[in-house]
Amino acid sequence: MTLTVATPSAIHDFDFIHGRWTVEHRRLKARGLGANEWDSFPSTSYCEPRLGGLANVEEVDCPARGWTGLAFRLFDIETQEWTVRWVNSTNGVLQPPVRGRFHAGGCVLEGPDTDEGRPIIARYIWSDITPGSARWTQAFSYDDGTTWEINWVMDFTRVAA
Template sequence: MSAQHPASPPEIHDFDFIHGSWRVANRRLGTLGVGADDWDAFPSTARCEPRLGGLANVEQVDCPARGWTGMAVRSFDIPAGEWVIYWINSQNGVLQPPVRGRFDSEGCTLQGPDFHNGRPVLARYIWSDIMPDSARWTQRFSFDGGATWETNWVMDFTRTAS
């Protein structure tokens, strides 16, 4: 007996651009939520592989310059029609609350509740400038329920040979 699978929506291929190997230029804000300008720039690498026929993917980010590794798990929530992203890193091993969102003509914006140093925040991930061999990911936090946003991390991805 074969399993019955519903037809896959075309959105399951929205994140196909990130599959493969990448060199990543990071800029990360050192002090968050106080209007600081103490940016730290450092390199990392990333590798992303599809799972479940494109319905999900797993990306590992290695940052030996800062002594950590992280992993993003993305899946397409078919009933909701949106992408869900979870993050875990080697610094604490805690699976962070997910962000959820959709693609439009500008890229993809995902948002969800999170905490920074015990303080509740709204987290927003933005994928933009998506090209065959490059892309940008930006993280923003709102400490005031979404009234204002502070960019605290920018990752510029450049494709490398697999």
């Protein structure tokens, strides 16, 4: 007996990120201190779907900074939320998940984490999504969501096939 589960169209929310990309990064050199000095560097990214769209895996290669990383995105049919987890080659630790949904302007995902031992709420925002580009922004709140500091921006440009 085969069980068929109806899947909502939201499982296709992250279809835009499938494929190959060049990525321009801007990352704060010091987080949580009110600093405004940024480090800029390039990377490449490749993402492919899994489980009929319920998941995708993105690999980021950043030779300019000597690391690679993997993002795991999973769609929870029951809650209608995406969960994203990250791991990189600098420490091999799977980071706590952020959760969220898409809306008219993109996607906001949030979750508790720590930054150098300090408790934070991490927020990932996907915006400016087009067939050839997208923006990912990371912000941390050190005061339980009252204020946010953007500390990482990634601008994606699709690599021509």
